[in-house]
Amino acid sequence: MPRTRIQQNTTVPWWRTAVIYQVYIRSFADGNGDGIGDIAGLRARLPYLRELGVDAVWITPWYPSPMADGGYDVTDYRAIDPVFGTLAEGEEMIAEAHALGVRVVLDIVPNHTSNRHPWFAEALSAAPGSPERERYHFRDGRGPDGSRPPNDWRSRFGGSAWTRVTEPDGTPGQWYLHLFSPEQPDLNWASREVRSEFESILRFWYDRGVDGFRIDVASGLVKDPALPDIGIPEDAVFEEGPWKDGHPHWNQEGLHEIYQSWRKIAESYAGDRVFCAEANSRDDQMARYLGPGELHTAFNFAFLRSPWEFKSIREIVDRSVGSLAEVGAPATWVLSNHDVTRHVTRYGRRDTTHDLYRSDNGHADRDLGTRRARAAALLMLALPGSSYLYQGEELGLWEVEDLPDEALQDPLWGRSGHRVRGRDGCRVPMPWSGSESPFGFARRGSEPPWLPQPAEWEKFSAQFQSGTPGSMLELYRSALRLRSEQPGFDSGKLSWLDAPEGVLWFERSPVLRCAVNFSEEPFPLPRTWGVLLSSDRITGGQLPTDTTVWLWGGGASRV
CATH class of the missing domain: 3.90.400.10 (Oligo-1,6-glucosidase; Domain 2)
Known part of the structure; x- marks a missing residue:
């Protein structure tokens, strides 16, 4: 059972190996019956997160906002939108989470404000x-x-x-x-007033017990003052590569001075306060954000964007672990979030790469996608570093791609001329219990959820899966329990072992190994090692395709 209070580890900061659960607050749980998730709903579900076994919860923006972009257009960074609750409720939620051993990470949105700020x-x-x-x-x-x-x-x-x-x-x-919607004017970070304001905002929330921040658009704050043309065609905006050298509004040199000042603020507080950057950057660029005295972690978007393919994932793991080790930073792995197509759906397609901006995504085989998603979860949780889970992935939820046009609210839908359906399909409210919508997201008789839920989610609710052997929820619970208890997962080491083409086979410690079979042939497992956990059934000591297994052995006792 996870710890019931926050404990400080003086040797290894918690964030280096943490599993952090992302709550898209509008869609997590509705406590007041208006069809929109809120703090009251989140507070009621904190025991679920404790039982799941996560170390922290990351909450998407809960600040006052006109909601032109799901709360990422902020009018007041020191308050909470009434649709979600009050500042007092937020402070109580932070204290309750801490009492359960769950830390709290907030979103900070420094690139732009609302046009109503x-x-x-x-x-x-x-x-x-x-x-x-x-x-x-x-x-x-x-x-x-x-x-x-x-x-x-x-x-x-x-x-x-x-x-x-x-x-x-x-x-x-x-x-x-405005690099995003017209309702989100970009701030000028050459302004000393802007810098001072955000330093004050960080202190405001740290003073209220927040354990860290995920930094939205972390690689875009500083712009080339000359504002030069880029030369991209109008129809290529969604494919524009923010990682290329010399880009005038991504990965500018002036960012590092900003984040050095933020790191000093974090270190002035007790308890290993942390930053995680949303930085769409190459590995070498990302490592620069994480050097001594700057940010702690950054999302590994290369891992998220990768197809379900052996060579690609092996190369990404090698690059990520290697480049970040040079600056003493841990890798931070993620499979889904509120901005991308859920990986159950991505992995069920013929082309399994990240595909948010496609207008024709093709058919997804949900059974295949689920099998691969289970394997991917155990792979991610076996890698050294920290991991982020997106709400609902532990239930095996898929991208809802048949939302009615009139229900779509993502600005991508309108700004693309109804060419790109956007991100609403991964933001559909969570199914908790019951046989029909709102599936426990809110009490019966409440306003309908702000996005409609599929009827099939009856058998994907947390209640339906809880205690059911082999369910996705029980797989995640088992994986997180073993990760916290089993020797080897807290090591930063990864050593590749000899294996046939198409099999990722690596060791985390002398007593802990992981194998992932991408090939079409079964992989024979060593008989002297015991199975800790597998993403699917293993028979005859043969690891099937699209399956991951954790093994223990080497003469050590299992925890």
């Missing part, structure tokens, strides 16, 4: 060149009448990354930058 309202009322406009990126347009955007940058949600404002006197005026 007081700062942006002040900027719109102020004159060009004013201090109020210096907090954002306001520029004159091109052409004799300024009617063309300042450069060719494209929004990640489609269309131009610039929107023209109407000046206080009613005339067409300057343009402002």
Whole structure:
């Protein structure tokens, strides 16, 4: 059973080997019956997270927001949106989580605010060149009448990354930058005022017991002040590579000074406070964020984007572990999150690469995807470093791809001209219990969930799977229990063992091994080693295709 209070380890910081569970708060649990997840629902489900065995919970933005982009358009970073609850409820939730041995990580959104943030309202009322406009990126347009955007940058949600404002006197005026939706104007991190504000925001939440932050758009805060054209065609925005050298708004050198100052703030608090960067970067670029005195961890998006293919995953594991070891940082593995197609669906397709921006995703074999998802979970949890779980993956939930058009709320849908359906399919509210919607997400008689749930989720609810041998939920519970108890999982070492082509076969310690079979032929397991856990049935000592096994041996006793 997991610990029931936060305990400090003076030798190994908790975040180096943690399993962190992502809560997309709108879709986790509804405590007041309005159809939207909230803090009351999360508090009621904290014992579930403790029983699952996670070390921490990461909560997506709960700040006041017009919800143009699911809460990533913030109007007040020191408060909680009334739809989710109150600041007092948030503080009580943090204390309750800590009492159960679960740490709390919040989202911080430093690249942009909402266009309804007081700062942006002040900027719109102020004159060009004013201090109020210096907090954002306001520029004159091109052409004799300024009617063309300042450069060719494209929004990640489609269309131009610039929107023209109407000046206080009613005339067409300057343009402002938004790498995402027009409702999310980018902040200017060359401004000392912006930097001081976010340093204060970090302290505000650390003072309330938060254990760390996931940094949204961590690689995009600093822009080349020249704002040069990039030269990307309009229809290639979704394929634009933010990892290439010299990109004017990704991975700029000035980021490191910012994160060095943030690290000093984290280290001024007791208890191993942590940062995790959402940085779409190459391995060598990512390692730079994690050098001494900067951030602690960064998501491994190469692992998430990889197809279910032996050579690709082997290469990514080698690169990730090797490059991060050079700067003393742990790898941070992830299979799904609120921005990508759930991996049960991805792994069930002929092309298993990350496919959020495709307009035609093709048929997914759910049984095949589930088999591979079970194998991928045990692979990820066997690798050295920390792991992030996305709510519902422990239930085997898939991408809901048949949501009615009128239900879609992701700005990707509108900004792409209804070409890209967006991320709503991975954000459908959780099924907890019962035989029909809302499946325990809210009490019966409440408002319908904000996105409709599939009827098939009756047999994928937490209640249905709990205690059921072989269920996805019990696989995750067993894996997390063994990971916390079995010697070897806390080691940062990984040694490859000889195996046929198509089999990942590695050792974490002299008593702990893992094998993953990507090949079409069964892999014979060593008879002197015992099975700790397998993602699927093993018969005759042969590891089937698309299956992972954890083995123990070497003369040691099993815990």
